[in-house]
Amino acid sequence: AAGVIQSPRHLIKEKRETATLKCYPIPRHDTVYWYQQGPGQDPQFLISFYEKMQSDKGSIPDRFSAQQFSDYHSELNMSSLELGDSALYFCASSPGTNYNEQFFGPGTRLTVL
């Protein structure tokens, strides 16, 4: 079965650079969630989208922005990167508001040097 696809899988950036993470949900899933998991920490919710509109917002820094496109894929844009942004960024998708569970992608490991 198709799963959530995230790209790139690994990303290394310098401080103050920008990064774009991409998430391709499972086909026919119209809801996307972004989570950040720091080293040794639990995943923290960043932001979610439903039908291309932001549906919920968590502890996402102002330096980050995200959007969901017409094909339902989502991109997380991160600017002015800081060392503390080094983390695993998970994307999850679900089939709309009557959801049963969130299906997680493999994550993008971002390292900021």
Next chain:
Amino acid sequence: AQSVSQHNHHVILSEAASLELGCNYSYGGTVNLFWYVQYPGQHLQLLLKYFSGDPLVKGIKGFEAEFIKSKFSFNLRKPSVQWSDTAEYFCAVDPGTASKLTFGTGTRLQVTL
């Protein structure tokens, strides 16, 4: 705001030992409850979930969990662990709607031969 507590941060068991991982949540309304497993270097995978009905839910790989509403608990159990169960286990809660998951801090399970 809802929160999730996992009391065991690091558990070490011998193969064939029984496992119980505690999870308590704080939220007064209807909740959906989940246990996710994260094997080393891998993404989150759903072990089991509770939405309604029988409070004893069975998941994959021989895991089960019991929802005790009066105790706000959703403990994970397995009668006999295997070395391959070595992983990090996360309890998660959502407030019964298609929105963000709140994760516990995770329990690292180490199973020795």
